[in-house]
Amino acid sequence: MSNNLVIGIGALVVGGVVGYFAGAGNEKIVEVEKVVEVEKQQTATLDSVKSKGFVQCGVSQGLPGFSNSDDTGKWTGIDVDVCRAVAAAVFGDSSKVKFTPLSAKQRFTALASGEIDVLSRNTTWTMTRDTQLGLNFAGVNYYDGQGMMVPKSLGAKSAMELDGANICTNTGTTTELNITDFFRSNGMKFNLVAFEKADEVVAAYDAGRCDVYTTDRSGLAAQRTKLTNPDDHMVLPEIISKEPLGPVVRQGDDQWFNIVRWSLRAMINAEEMGITSANAKSKVNDNNPAIKRLLGSEGNFGAELGLSNDWALNILSQVGNYGESYETHVGPNTPLKLDRGVNELWSKGGILYAAPIR
Amino acid sequence: MADHKHSANQNSGHAFVRTENAPLLPPPATEAGITGWLWQNIFASMADFSSAGASLRSACVAALTVFLLYFGFAQIYTLLDFGVFSAVWSDPDQLKREACWTVDQGGGLPSGWHAACWPFIYAKHKFIMYGAYPSEELWRVNLSVLLGIVGLAYVLIERLPRRREVGAMMLTLYPLLCFILLTGGNLAIPFGSIGMWLIIGLAVISLGRLAKRGFLGPTLSEFHALIGLTGWAFVIYNAVRGLGAVDFGLEPIDTRDWGGLLITLVVAVTGIVVSLPLGIILALGRRSEMPAARLICTVFIEFWRGVPLITVLFMASVMLPLFLPEGVNFDNLLRALIGVMLFSAAYMAEVIRGGLQAIDKGQYEGAQAMGLSYWQTMRLIILPQALTHVIPGIVNTFIGLFKDTTLVSIVGIFDLLGAGQSAIADAAWSTPVQATTMYLYIAIIFFVFCFCMSRYSIYMENKLSKSRQH
Numbered sequence: 001m002s003n004n005l006v007i008g009i010g011a012l013v014v015g016g017v018v019g020y021f022a023g024a025g026n027e028k029i030v031e032v033e034k035v036v037e038v039e040k041q042q043t044a045t046l047d048s049v050k051s052k053g054f055v056q057c058g059v060s061q062g063l064p065g066f067s068n069s070d071d072t073g074k075w076t077g078i079d080v081d082v083c084r085a086v087a088a089a090v091f092g093d094s095s096k097v098k099f100t101p102l103s104a105k106q107r108f109t110a111l112a113s114g115e116i117d118v119l120s121r122n123t124t125w126t127m128t129r130d131t132q133l134g135l136n137f138a139g140v141n142y143y144d145g146q147g148m149m150v151p152k153s154l155g156a157k158s159a160m161e162l163d164g165a166n167i168c169t170n171t172g173t174t175t176e177l178n179i180t181d182f183f184r185s186n187g188m189k190f191n192l193v194a195f196e197k198a199d200e201v202v203a204a205y206d207a208g209r210c211d212v213y214t215t216d217r218s219g220l221a222a223q224r225t226k227l228t229n230p231d232d233h234m235v236l237p238e239i240i241s242k243e244p245l246g247p248v249v250r251q252g253d254d255q256w257f258n259i260v261r262w263s264l265r266a267m268i269n270a271e272e273m274g275i276t277s278a279n280a281k282s283k284v285n286d287n288n289p290a291i292k293r294l295l296g297s298e299g300n301f302g303a304e305l306g307l308s309n310d311w312a313l314n315i316l317s318q319v320g321n322y323g324e325s326y327e328t329h330v331g332p333n334t335p336l337k338l339d340r341g342v343n344e345l346w347s348k349g350g351i352l353y354a355a356p357i358r
Numbered sequence: 359m360a361d362h363k364h365s366a367n368q369n370s371g372h373a374f375v376r377t378e379n380a381p382l383l384p385p386p387a388t389e390a391g392i393t394g395w396l397w398q399n400i401f402a403s404m405a406d407f408s409s410a411g412a413s414l415r416s417a418c419v420a421a422l423t424v425f426l427l428y429f430g431f432a433q434i435y436t437l438l439d440f441g442v443f444s445a446v447w448s449d450p451d452q453l454k455r456e457a458c459w460t461v462d463q464g465g466g467l468p469s470g471w472h473a474a475c476w477p478f479i480y481a482k483h484k485f486i487m488y489g490a491y492p493s494e495e496l497w498r499v500n501l502s503v504l505l506g507i508v509g510l511a512y513v514l515i516e517r518l519p520r521r522r523e524v525g526a527m528m529l530t531l532y533p534l535l536c537f538i539l540l541t542g543g544n545l546a547i548p549f550g551s552i553g554m555w556l557i558i559g560l561a562v563i564s565l566g567r568l569a570k571r572g573f574l575g576p577t578l579s580e581f582h583a584l585i586g587l588t589g590w591a592f593v594i595y596n597a598v599r600g601l602g603a604v605d606f607g608l609e610p611i612d613t614r615d616w617g618g619l620l621i622t623l624v625v626a627v628t629g630i631v632v633s634l635p636l637g638i639i640l641a642l643g644r645r646s647e648m649p650a651a652r653l654i655c656t657v658f659i660e661f662w663r664g665v666p667l668i669t670v671l672f673m674a675s676v677m678l679p680l681f682l683p684e685g686v687n688f689d690n691l692l693r694a695l696i697g698v699m700l701f702s703a704a705y706m707a708e709v710i711r712g713g714l715q716a717i718d719k720g721q722y723e724g725a726q727a728m729g730l731s732y733w734q735t736m737r738l739i740i741l742p743q744a745l746t747h748v749i750p751g752i753v754n755t756f757i758g759l760f761k762d763t764t765l766v767s768i769v770g771i772f773d774l775l776g777a778g779q780s781a782i783a784d785a786a787w788s789t790p791v792q793a794t795t796m797y798l799y800i801a802i803i804f805f806v807f808c809f810c811m812s813r814y815s816i817y818m819e820n821k822l823s824k825s826r827q828h
Binding site for chain 1: 455460462463481482484485488489490491493612614617672675676677679680682690767768769770772776779780781782783784785786788789790792793
């Protein structure tokens with residue numbers, strides 16, 4: 001009987017001693033942890049981003065040119081570059097960013113719940129999303145629009161000649177609604193063939209099951225490379241919807257909103273001023289005061305954002321300007337072969353127009 | 359008598375009486391060897407021309423055979439041609455997608471070429487196996503998988519000694535080891551709280567021992583085993599937590615960076631390992647005579663069987679974060695894992711309940727007559743028989759679960775299929791055969807895993823049914 005009692009008391013004593021010493025050394029850690037917990041719930045996104053040491057960015061699960069992982073698993077694309085720019089602005093290091101691949105259904109929840117800090121997932125800026133979902137769009141990094149691709153053999157030069165066409169598209173997206181609106185408003189008949197996945201749509205279109213393939217024009221460019229004879233197909237001139245795509249943040253945190261908005265604007269302004277990743281460092285002492293203001297050698301613009309004054313210099317030297325990002329990921333020398341089109345600077349005939357830094 | 363007969367035969371002068379055994383002739387060609395097999399199984403059914411009806415039937419069977427043979431071989435040839443004969447195997451000039459382009463697209467392959475583009479798979483191999491797991495840390499995944507394979511093989515091969523101990527290690531230490539290896543351990547658990555809970559656990563064990571000796575009155579004495587178990591649960595749980603909190607100097611790797619086959623295996627293995635014991639408990643609970651236990655288990659099973667897995671995953675990944683306070687997240691993979699585990703446990707419970715119901719009442723009564731307790735009855739008499747009966751059903755559930763893991767890709771977790779689909783989105787490799795090649799490769803991987811499970815289950819069935827045949 002005493003045997004069990006001795007073991008019991010012995011265990012109690014040993015446990016007590018172990019626990020006491022283990023606990024004593026770590027009381028501080030416990031306190032710090034509690035403080036962090038409280039902070040996370042109450043303070044600004046910038047502070048929580050700084051305390052965890054990286055920007056958590058929501059991207060797509062794979063969209064060519066916008067956000068997809070390359071052979072080594074590294075994320076690339078113009079949406080990804082926005083995230084890297086924000087990381088460069090906040091930390092001075094564009095690699096301090098982690099990516100969360102999100103489906104279209106998950107994206108707004110992930111942002112609203114704080115799982116991600118920025119959503120940069122080719123999200124169309126619409127009024128409902130801006131007003132109803134507790135989100136703010138920080139700008140537009142790509143002006144897209146729904147287009148139509150047809151085989152050249154069809155002989156159609158305009159969407160107005162497509163009366164009675166079979167149209168392939170994805171299910172459950174706005175593209176389906178847009179094309180319906182377009183055909184109905186023009187009094188034309190059509191037959192919709194909808195598929196779940198982009199690959200199925202391409203396969204069906206390539207096999208000749210439909211005359212028209214409709215989706216965003218950037219998507220058409222990407223899917224075109226998967227056709228058996230890409231040169232036998234042409235994209236019609238009509239653009240039947242406006243799809244301004246841009247980064248999104250949570251509503252109610254103006255400081256973070258400004259950081260994301262101005263990170264994107266810095267990239268666009270830099271292209272306008274001719275600042276590239278190659279010459280950013282040498283332009284710091286340029287004579288042009290606008291360049292000086294952007295690169296932080298004049299004024300106090302970074303500090304007003306809650307960042308250091310070389311915030312834009314870090315973006316430009318590590319990520320590059322908007323034009324560089326465009327050329328690398330979606331431009332004419334990439335598989336997507338997308339011309340700048342409306343995504344050209346306002347000074348060159350496009351509609352990209354960033355407010356000045358002053 | 360026999361002697362007499364023998365001599366009579368020997369001496370008879372009749373020429374038609376054989377004096378020795380006839381030589382053994384080979385069986386007719388229609389009965390033995392390859393020709394015999396072919397005749398019996400294939401040609402016999404189309405060689406009967408004795409009447410008009412029989413001739414018609416034979417002709418139809420012959421025509422159908424030819425058609426099916428042609429169809430089968432054409433399919434197999436197409437697949438082999440796509441995957442092997444016409445496929446592009448190497449990309450020496452690093453052309454990427456241009457290596458798999460036909461002349462129509464601006465490449466070098468003949469027009470109309472349609473076959474697998476394997477260089478695409480080589481380039482994406484790391485991604486579809488490990489996802490974005492950092493390349494220099496891959497040894498951790500490889501080590502975990504290697505240990506798993508060795509351990510599993512040891513447990514599955516029956517001649518080896520101490521299988522039971524190795525199996526216990528595989529179910530306890532191995533998951534913990536994998537967890538530390540894969541995530542890097544070093545959880546932010548304060549040692550103070552672990553220490554405190556350890557003390558409480560040890561105190562409860564001591565309490566249990568005191569109760570057993572009767573120092574704490576008769577009421578608590580009744581419950582000494584329960585108190586002791588609770589104490590041990592505390593101690594073990596906190597020992598695990600403590601191990602998770604130790605800094606082994608491994609770089610922490612977020613589960614967001616996991617992907618590919620790694621995720622598929624983590625989800626499937628966790629689901630399989632957890633669903634069997636949980637399913638047994640639920641099945642026993644549903645057949646229990648205690649109303650509360652029966653009700654809880656029935657409601658649980660019917661609830662999880664009543665919702666599709668997709669809904670469960672969506673709830674876990676889309677709805678759950680909205681209910682939690684802002685900034686409080688728990689891991690997306692963990693959420694999906696819990697969903698998959700509970701879901702498969704409900705299915706497993708119903709399979710096992712089928713086995714339990716197949717056991718004759720006499721077995722229960724016999725066990726009772728021998729004075730066995732409920733748990734002894736179950737452990738020694740009922741479950742071994744019930745589980746043997748439902749091996750095909752259990753393995754069916756495992757295989758179903760393994761394939762269902764692909765559903766996690768819709769909640770943004772890159773499992774094997776999700777990683778493959780993400781790789782298809784890479785425009786640097788976009789060709790008409792890009793998607794087909796990837797899906798073929800993924801199908802092969804899934805087939806290998808599922809086929810192995812299926813074969814092992816057949817082996818187990820044969821072995822166990824032999825042990826019943828005597």
